[in-house]
Amino acid sequence: MGVRVLSWYFETPLLFAFPPAGRMNFKNMREYLAWLYYQYLLITGIYVLEPWEKSIFNSVLFSAIAMVVYTSYVFVPIHVRLALEFFFENFGGQPESTMALMN
Amino acid sequence: MTESSATKLLNGDACRRTLNGKNASKNGYVKNHCPFQQPQKYRRSGEKKQNATHNPSLYKKPFMESFEETPLLVAVLTYMGYGILTVFGYLRDFLRHWNIEKCHVARERDEQKDFVPLYQDFENFYTRNLYMRIRDNWNRPICSVPGARMDLVERVTHNYNWTFDHTGKVVKDVINMGSYNYLGFAESTGTCADAAIEATQIYGVGVGSTRCEMGNLDIHEELEELVARFLGVEASMAFGMGFATNSMNIPALTGKGCLILSDELNHASLVLGARLSGSTIRVFKHNNMQSLEKLLRDAIVHGQPRTHRPWKKILIVVEGIYSMEGSIIRLPEVIALKKRYKAYLYLDEAHSIGALGPNGRGVVDYFGLDPKDVDIMMGTFTKSFGAAGGYIGGKKELIDYLRSHSHSALYATSMSPPVVQQIITSMKIIMGEDGSTLGADRLRQLSENTNYFRRRLREMGFIIYGNDDSPVVPLMLYMPAKIGAFGREMLKRNIGTVVVGFPATPIIESRARFCVSAAHTREMLDTALEAISEVGDLLQLKYSRREQPLPSLGWMSEESLLQD
Numbered sequence: 065m066g067v068r069v070l071s072w073y074f075e076t077p078l079l080f081a082f083p084p085a086g087r088m089n090f091k092n093m094r095e096y097l098a099w100l101y102y103q104y105l106l107i108t109g110i111y112v113l114e115p116w117e118k119s120i121f122n123s124v125l126f127s128a129i130a131m132v133v134y135t136s137y138v139f140v141p142i143h144v145r146l147a148l149e150f151f152f153e154n155f156g157g158q159p160e161s162t163m164a165l166m167n
Numbered sequence: 168m169t170e171s172s173a174t175k176l177l178n179g180d181a182c183r184r185t186l187n188g189k190n191a192s193k194n195g196y197v198k199n200h201c202p203f204q205q206p207q208k209y210r211r212s213g214e215k216k217q218n219a220t221h222n223p224s225l226y227k228k229p230f231m232e233s234f235e236e237t238p239l240l241v242a243v244l245t246y247m248g249y250g251i252l253t254v255f256g257y258l259r260d261f262l263r264h265w266n267i268e269k270c271h272v273a274r275e276r277d278e279q280k281d282f283v284p285l286y287q288d289f290e291n292f293y294t295r296n297l298y299m300r301i302r303d304n305w306n307r308p309i310c311s312v313p314g315a316r317m318d319l320v321e322r323v324t325h326n327y328n329w330t331f332d333h334t335g336k337v338v339k340d341v342i343n344m345g346s347y348n349y350l351g352f353a354e355s356t357g358t359c360a361d362a363a364i365e366a367t368q369i370y371g372v373g374v375g376s377t378r379c380e381m382g383n384l385d386i387h388e389e390l391e392e393l394v395a396r397f398l399g400v401e402a403s404m405a406f407g408m409g410f411a412t413n414s415m416n417i418p419a420l421t422g423k424g425c426l427i428l429s430d431e432l433n434h435a436s437l438v439l440g441a442r443l444s445g446s447t448i449r450v451f452k453h454n455n456m457q458s459l460e461k462l463l464r465d466a467i468v469h470g471q472p473r474t475h476r477p478w479k480k481i482l483i484v485v486e487g488i489y490s491m492e493g494s495i496i497r498l499p500e501v502i503a504l505k506k507r508y509k510a511y512l513y514l515d516e517a518h519s520i521g522a523l524g525p526n527g528r529g530v531v532d533y534f535g536l537d538p539k540d541v542d543i544m545m546g547t548f549t550k551s552f553g554a555a556g557g558y559i560g561g562k563k564e565l566i567d568y569l570r571s572h573s574h575s576a577l578y579a580t581s582m583s584p585p586v587v588q589q590i591i592t593s594m595k596i597i598m599g600e601d602g603s604t605l606g607a608d609r610l611r612q613l614s615e616n617t618n619y620f621r622r623r624l625r626e627m628g629f630i631i632y633g634n635d636d637s638p639v640v641p642l643m644l645y646m647p648a649k650i651g652a653f654g655r656e657m658l659k660r661n662i663g664t665v666v667v668g669f670p671a672t673p674i675i676e677s678r679a680r681f682c683v684s685a686a687h688t689r690e691m692l693d694t695a696l697e698a699i700s701e702v703g704d705l706l707q708l709k710y711s712r713r714e715q716p717l718p719s720l721g722w723m724s725e726e727s728l729l730q731d
Contacts, residue, residue, distance in 0.1 A: 088704050088705070099705075102705075103707060105648065106646060106707075107244050107646065107648070108247070108251055108648075109248030109249070109251050109646065110251070111651065111652055112252070112300040112301055112648055112651050113252075113300070114327055117255055117258075
């Protein structure tokens with residue numbers, strides 16, 4: 065009874081991080097990666113398409129992910145720094161107003 | 168409702184209102200006398216388990232049916248998969264339209280292009296772009312008897328399933344999990360085959376006429392008398408085709424001014440027959456007795472749509488086993504309702520005759536009811552008897568009427584004599600009249616195989632629909648790519664399965680349908696189960712969220728045990 069405490073919506077993202085390949089015997093990493101690629105083909109439905117259609121979809125998806133990664137690498141630190149500066153004005157070299165008053 | 172009133176309903180007595188002040192209507196308010204209306208009970212989310220909790224007195228043994236709910240993530244991913252395939256479908260249609268790629272599919276001629284388009288609707292789109300890609304899982308040519316094992320012709324395709332070539336080789340001894348061979352009578356040797364050969368030598372193969380004219384052989388009369396005895400009814404009539412039995416006889420039974428109440432998931436032949444008859448059709452939710460009772464009450468209270476005259480007849484059309492769901496009809500409740508509201512019952516036992524019940528007499532035998540309660544018992548000889556054709560059984564007046572008024576009797580050719588002889592021999596074996604225990608052995612083997620197969624699949628963690636006693640086992644696949652992958656992987660492991668998708672099922676609920684047979688030995692079932700488990704792990708098909716701990720999340724389950 066204590067096994068089903070966690071709800072499915074919590075477990076599933078973790079299932080994506082560590083896909084349950086418990087009962088399959090993989091001889092090496094290459095086989096495991098090939099199986100992961102197979103799962104990707106099955107879940108997105110590309111498994112039924114012809115090879116050139118698969119290449120189109122893979123390149124579109126890969127370029128979209130590459131753009132997301134690039135954008136986050138370039139812009140996320142800048143936005144995070146700006147947001148922190150907005151909310152906690154004691155970051156960076158801003159002189160405090162009370163210090164100016166006292167002087 | 169108390170037990171005594173439920174049994175009174177079964178005996179046909181109307182529920183009498185007491186003269187006591189308590190139950191009498193006050194201020195014109197009519198008290199609800201529905202025996203099956205239940206307050207909405209809270210159901211544990213994630214599963215719809217339907218036991219006979221409403222009327223336990225009508226059922227002699229527990230009615231265990233379950234249709235586990237689709238996991239939300241799986242549903243979302245399935246829709247996403249169909250979306251991606253639809254986009255690629257539009258791309259391919261575009262390329263075909265502008266002649267960038269060769270078009271293999273039927274197209275309108277140039278002269279027809281100004282008229283209403285023929286191939287633009289969703290079904291044609293689906294066939295061209297989704298069905299064609301995984302078409303090698305269907306219409307596989309079989310070159311031996313489709314018994315427990317069969318031989319398939321090997322096919323290759325060089326243009327992605329538009330055309331197939333035969334390599335000349337044969338895939339031998341494929342375990343057959345797809346044929347409706349419930350009692351194992353699909354065999355080319357044995358008493359049935361010998362008797363059929365004899366019948367061919369006496370009567371020939373073709374009859375050359377309809378039943379009404381010159382096609383009534385004495386072997387047909389013998390068959391009809393035997394079928395009536397088998398079912399426990401007064402008389403019966405046999406037809407050459409099961410589909411035609413439904414679609415040609417329902418129009419003879421009902422017409423305008425009659426009401427047909429048919430189940431949501433009825434077979435195409437029943438739907439076609441109901442539409443051809445011209446009666447009003449109302450649909451109730453699958454196997455849902457509250458929905459059926461509400462429709463009956465509304466029909467009796469309000470009558471026909473505009474004139475409010477009473478209906479001439481109300482016919483309830485249901486099936487014994489629904490082959491896409493694996494569910495069994497709740498027959499005791501349907502008969503109680505039918506008696507109370509004075510409707511007629513048409514029971515289509517295509518899959519359940521010979522496969523259910525301790526004596527193999529179908530769903531009526533399974534529940535231990537009286538066959539005289541069912542007005543029209545219809546069934547087919549295709550599934551359990553290893554032949555072809557259908558029958559209708561009932562009162563003698565009904566069958567005499569059908570002999571002269573049914574389209575099938577008047578215009579369709581009679582059944583072929585070797586087929587009739589096959590049915591006679593197999594029916595005698597099932598009844599035990601041939602003197603051996605072969606029939607009883609096969610019936611017992613079938614129910615053992617069914618229970619074992621279903622139990623093992625449940626334990627493995629697959630989502631299985633349907634009743635625990637039905638030999639039809641649907642295993643849910645959901646995602647479109649997994650339909651094709653499952654069929655192909657099973658064939659690689661020498662097991663032939665049937666996979667079903669849209670439009671036979673709702674679009675996200677595609678499934679693989681196994682038909683357990685009495686001809687399967689325990690070793691064959693074990694081989695098949697091992698292969699199914701292997702393919703299930705390979706394709707990640709074990710979606711079930713029941714109380715078994717998922718072994719692969721071992722570290723998580725330990726943690727949650729500690730939390731308890």
